[in-house]
Amino acid sequence: MPKDAVPLPPWPARLPRFGRVLLRPVNSSDAGMAMALATDPYVCTTGTLPLNAGEQEALAWVERQQGRHSEGRGFSFTIEEQLSGLAVGHCGLWLQHPAEGHASAGYAVVPEFRGRGFAADALAALTSFGWTLPGLDRIELFIEPWNAASIRTAGRAGYAAAGIRRAYPLAAGERRDVQVYAARRPNAAD
């Protein structure tokens, strides 16, 4: 953990869930899900999965996700369809500046499982979980203006447009102008 990092709250005793999904810690059985995500070049620009990752690269990604909480970065979850137990995607709540009461969230669904409401359910579960964390009062999403699916997902989960962030750094190193979408803790003071 970085020297100035504050320990994160513990993992939730009850896994977050909403609609058809639950969010659980990432584990080594998720390598196949990670390989499927890695077939989408855009997913690879927003995270640390290499494009068309093989099994070893996917397992290394799993290990990185498993370290996110102890590093003080945040909560990294596999999105699981409750009925089938299938891993359909990944999402994270990133809490690098807890003193400010802000977090950011990200999500990706495996291409073959898109368009079935999984991202909207996952973001609703992730957001409700966020409000159980002491001191957190705002969650932000950074979405590229062309990403209609992500903008709709944000809207479904109650996020509202909150301006533009110029030159936002993507994980792969590029910087792009993005739209900020934000949700406030229910009943948070204005």
Ligand SMILES: CC(C)(COP(=O)(O)OP(=O)(O)OC[C@H]1O[C@@H](n2cnc3c(N)ncnc32)[C@H](O)[C@@H]1OP(=O)(O)O)[C@@H](O)C(=O)NCCC(=O)NCCS
């Ligand atoms: C964005 C993403 C997570 C959406 O996942 P999904 O499971 O297909 O989304 P859902 O099925 O929950 O759909 C949520 C909303 O988006 C809409 N939507 C889904 N795909 C869409 C598309 N290609 N174009 C426009 N709207 C779309 C749905 O209709 C739904 O809105 P509605 O309820 O008003 O009909 C998925 O496309 C993805 O993983 N993309 C690559 C990674 C990414 O862009 N992540 C977000 C970074 S900010």
